Amino acid sequence: MNGVSGTYWLGQPIDARPLFGSELGALLKTLRGLRAADWRRPALPGWTVHDLAAHILGDSRGRLGGNRGALLPGESLVAYIHRTNQELVDRHADDSPAALIDALESAGTQVAERFAAADLDVPALGVSWAGVDPAPAWLDIAREFTEYWTHRQQIRHAVGRPTDPEPHAMSTVLDTFMRALPHTLRHTTAPVGAQIEVIAEGEGGGRWSATSTAGRWTLAEPPSGRPTASVLLDTETAWRLCTRGIEPAIALGRARIQGEHRLAAAVCEVVSIVR
Numbered sequence: 001m002n003g004v005s006g007t008y009w010l011g012q013p014i015d016a017r018p019l020f021g022s023e024l025g026a027l028l029k030t031l032r033g034l035r036a037a038d039w040r041r042p043a044l045p046g047w048t049v050h051d052l053a054a055h056i057l058g059d060s061r062g063r064l065g066g067n068r069g070a071l072l073p074g075e076s077l078v079a080y081i082h083r084t085n086q087e088l089v090d091r092h093a094d095d096s097p098a099a100l101i102d103a104l105e106s107a108g109t110q111v112a113e114r115f116a117a118a119d120l121d122v123p124a125l126g127v128s129w130a131g132v133d134p135a136p137a138w139l140d141i142a143r144e145f146t147e148y149w150t151h152r153q154q155i156r157h158a159v160g161r162p163t164d165p166e167p168h169a170m171s172t173v174l175d176t177f178m179r180a181l182p183h184t185l186r187h188t189t190a191p192v193g194a195q196i197e198v199i200a201e202g203e204g205g206g207r208w209s210a211t212s213t214a215g216r217w218t219l220a221e222p223p224s225g226r227p228t229a230s231v232l233l234d235t236e237t238a239w240r241l242c243t244r245g246i247e248p249a250i251a252l253g254r255a256r257i258q259g260e261h262r263l264a265a266a267v268c269e270v271v272s273i274v275r
Contacts, residue, residue: 007132007135007136007139008218008220009182009216009217009218009219009220010130010132010136010139010179010182010219010220011179011208011218011219011220013120013121013136013138013139014138014139014142014172014175014176014179015120015138016115016138016141016142016144016145016172016176017115017116017118017120017141018116019145019168019169019172020108020111020112020115020116020145020148021109021112022169023145023148023149023152023169024104024105024108024109024111024112024148026152026164026166027056027104027108027148027152027155028101028104028105028108030152030155030156031053031097031100031101031104031155032101034049034097034159036097038158038159039053039097041158041159042158043154043155043157043158044154047089049155049158049159050093050097050100051089051093052151052154052155052158053097053100053101053104053155054088054089054091054092054093054095054100055085055088055089055151056104056148056151057088057092057100057103057104057107058085058088058089058091058092059144059147059148060104060107060108060110060111061107063111063114063144064107064110064111064114069084077128077274078274078275081274111144115141115144118137118141119137120136120137120138120141121136121137121138122136122137123135123136123137124136124137124139124140124141125140127139127140127143127179128274129180129183129271129272129273129274130143130179130180130182130183130272131182131183131186132183139176139179142172142175142176142179143176145172145173145176146172146173146176146177146272149169149173150173150239150243150273152164153239163236163239165203165204166204167203167204168204169204170203170204170205170235170239171204171205171206173204173239174200174204174205174206174235174238174239174242175206175208176272177238177239177242177243177270177272178198178206178208178219178242178270178272179219179272180242180270180271180272181196181198181208181210181217181219181267181270182210182216182217182218182219184266184267184269184270184271185210185212185217185266185267186216186217188217188262188263188266190212190228190263191212192212192213192214193211193212194211194212194228194263195209195210195211195212195221195223195224195225195227195228196209196210196227196228196229196230196231196263196264196266196267197209197223197227197229197230197231198210198230198231198233198267199230199231199232199233200233200234200235200238201232201233201234201235202234202235202236203235204235205234205235205238209221209222209223209227210267226259227258227259228259228260228263229257229258229259229260229261229262229263229264229267230257230258230259230264231255231256231257231264231267231268232255232256232257233251233254233255234254237251237254237255238251241268241270242270242271242272242273243271243272243273244271244273244275248265248268248269249268251268252264252265252268255268
């Protein structure tokens with residue numbers, strides 16, 4: 001199914017490569033339309049819109065070979081990521097909005113061009129929330145697309161705008177996020193052949209089926225018969241859950257569930273970001 005041995009359980013590959021150019025254009029349009037006060041609005045805990053834009057720039061430059069430095073002695077990977085993210089934000093604290101936008105356009109264009117020429121089947125950076133390292137390049141690239149898309153929504157929300165409803169991007173984001181399901185369910189016991197159906201309802205939604213096998217949960221098996229559990233969420237709840245914009249208990253309360261509640265509750269622990 002792809003060039004990385006043993007990752008068939010991730011399901012069919014996703015090709016997010018064509019979406020980076022339009023995502024960059026949407027980000028630049030959003031930023032260019034902000035008022036001066038908007039750049040100071042809180043976007044994430046401890047970060048303003050300006051900080052988040054600087055973080056996106058750091059991500060882009062990192063993809064182009066920027067050096068974040070090495071782990072400190074005894075430092076975990078999560079702590080390293082949070083530390084270096086903050087260092088990148090601090091580095092651009094005095095940049096003007098215009099300078100940030102110009103830098104984002106330059107770096108983002110280069111990232112889109114690099115991904116456009118990438119081979120989807122080769123081993124690439126690990127995706128910890130999917131439990132795979134190295135990951136196939138298609139998942140690494142799709143994961144990167146979800147990062148840019150999610151941060152743009154956070155900027156939109158910070159200035160009082162709703163989530164961008166464009167369905168192709170939403171569909172790709174949710175499809176990528178759901179590749180976390182086998183890893184999420186790794187400690188959830190069920191008979192071989194048990195299936196959990198997850199449905200995201202709305203524009204850009206989709207349907208996924210995770211199947212219990214002798215070795216692991218997999219997204220590679222086609223649905224067969226009545227699922228052991230079915231979880232239906234609206235698309236807004238689904239993506240916010242995966243990025244922890246809402247907590248699992250809230251998502252579970254909003255979900256329409258059929259079948260085994262225990263399995264549905266396990267699905268709502270899904271997380272598709274590094275925490």
